[in-house]
Amino acid sequence: MNYSYYPGCTLKTKARDLEESALNSAQALGVNLVEQEEWQCCGAVYPLASDEIATKLSSVRSLVAAHEKGEKLVTLCSACHQVIKRVNHDMKTKEDIRDKVNNYLQLKEDYQGESKVIHYLELLRDDIGFEALAKKVKVSLEGRKIAAYYGCLLLRPKEIMEFDDPERPTVLEDFLECLGANVINYPYKTECCGGYLSIDKEKVVQKMVNNIISSALEQGAKEIVTACPLCKYNLENSSLYNKEDISISYFTELLAEALDVDVKED
Amino acid sequence: MSREKITPDITQKETVKISEISEENILDCLQCSKCTAGCPAIHGMDILPHQVIRLLQLGQVDKLLNSETIWSCASCFTCASRCPRDVDISKLMEALRLMVIRVKGSNKLKVEKIPKLLQKNMPQQGIVSGFRKYVK
Numbered sequence: 001m002n003y004s005y006y007p008g009c010t011l012k013t014k015a016r017d018l019e020e021s022a023l024n025s026a027q028a029l030g031v032n033l034v035e036q037e038e039w040q041c042c043g044a045v046y047p048l049a050s051d052e053i054a055t056k057l058s059s060v061r062s063l064v065a066a067h068e069k070g071e072k073l074v075t076l077c078s079a080c081h082q083v084i085k086r087v088n089h090d091m092k093t094k095e096d097i098r099d100k101v102n103n104y105l106q107l108k109e110d111y112q113g114e115s116k117v118i119h120y121l122e123l124l125r126d127d128i129g130f131e132a133l134a135k136k137v138k139v140s141l142e143g144r145k146i147a148a149y150y151g152c153l154l155l156r157p158k159e160i161m162e163f164d165d166p167e168r169p170t171v172l173e174d175f176l177e178c179l180g181a182n183v184i185n186y187p188y189k190t191e192c193c194g195g196y197l198s199i200d201k202e203k204v205v206q207k208m209v210n211n212i213i214s215s216a217l218e219q220g221a222k223e224i225v226t227a228c229p230l231c232k233y234n235l236e237n238s239s240l241y242n243k244e245d246i247s248i249s250y251f252t253e254l255l256a257e258a259l260d261v262d263v264k265e266d
Numbered sequence: 267m268s269r270e271k272i273t274p275d276i277t278q279k280e281t282v283k284i285s286e287i288s289e290e291n292i293l294d295c296l297q298c299s300k301c302t303a304g305c306p307a308i309h310g311m312d313i314l315p316h317q318v319i320r321l322l323q324l325g326q327v328d329k330l331l332n333s334e335t336i337w338s339c340a341s342c343f344t345c346a347s348r349c350p351r352d353v354d355i356s357k358l359m360e361a362l363r364l365m366v367i368r369v370k371g372s373n374k375l376k377v378e379k380i381p382k383l384l385q386k387n388m389p390q391q392g393i394v395s396g397f398r399k400y401v402k
């Protein structure tokens with residue numbers, strides 16, 4: 001299976017572990033993720049203002065490239081996923097944005113939101129299937145007490161992300177179960193980590209991440225998995241975070257481990 | 267104590283601009299406060315999310331433009347996802363921030379801070395997201 005793959009800037013720099021574990025695991029699963037040529041930074045936040053056009057262009061360029069190849073567009077970083085998926089929705093549903101963007105880009109053919117954008121987790125769940133994935137597990141995570149942390153960007157807004165139930169999501173838990181883990185449930189799994197507030201509002205973020213970590217610890221979790229580099233960074237900056245008590249990793253790192261796939265150490 | 271019903275006036279210039287940028291209808295809000303109950307960042311806010319809407323309905327935009335609230339909103343979309351009237355406060359917060367930073371020289375994110383953030387291991391995603399507080 002061939003897919004167009006959009007990495008985004010963080011996966012090439014601070015979150016190389018996320019990319020390497022994901023790409024090597026995909027290979028082991030017989031999935032070919034081909035990095036797009038000349039992809040541009042998505043801007044990391046979906047432009048919420050209705051009158052912004054320029055900040056949507058990089059997403060559209062990637063969407064068009066995937067459309068031209070007739071491939072689904074796969075993302076890994078939660079932020080890239082949110083931005084590209086929402087921009088695609090705009091191109092599908094908002095005539096004024098569609099017209100302005102198409103006029104600007106001068107494409108051979110107008111783009112109208114035809115591409116399908118999926119997150120790596122959706123690739124595992126919907127295209128490969130968790131049952132099939134479970135059969136490929138070589139090193140079971142049996143006995144490991146792991147809590148899933150979703151954050152915001154994959155889940156909300158529900159009508160556009162169409163990812164999972166925004167209040168009671170299960171995809172990460174289902175994924176962990178198929179790797180053999182002992183899944184820990186806790187109430188703060190969909191609560192925001194503070195996101196970009198860590199740039200200038202560290203105190204506000206402290207309280208937010210402490211709520212999440214203490215909630216997971218109280219339920220007996222020893223590990224947390226996430227799909228988002230900024231969530232991971234914020235959680236690891238919590239004053240309650242202590243490697244010995246609880247470790248935080250990308251879901252793809254556990255996937256690589258369970259599939260017994262090598263991931264280069266930095 | 268006297269109680270009065272106030273009819274919102276949404277015709278003033280700032281309110282119209284905010285409605286245009288956000289494409290949200292502030293009259294849809296019924297002040298149930300579900301948004302505030304679920305907001306994870308209220309400890310950093312001087313005006314609560316449901317009060318933001320009320321002040322908009324009352325035309326007191328200035329208070330909002332000078333508030334800490336608009337800079338403490340994490341754009342987590344929890345309020346929007348739980349609102350029974352489909353009001354998306356994250357878009358109103360963005361419109362308010364833009365009303366401030368679109369004025370020349372008013373960027374909230376100070377670019378001089380960025381080299382230090384890079385040393386701190388902050389992922390690129392965090393820094394690029396921070397440009398939500400910098401006019402494009």
Ligand code: SF4
Pocket residue numbers: 294295296297298299300301302315316319348349350351352353355
């Ligand atoms: S949840 Fe919606 S209707 Fe209720 S106060 Fe907040 S914005 Fe208004």
Ligand code: SF4
Pocket residue numbers: 301304305306307308315338339340341342343344345346355356359
């Ligand atoms: S988007 Fe902003 S106002 Fe709404 S719940 Fe999140 S932090 Fe609170």
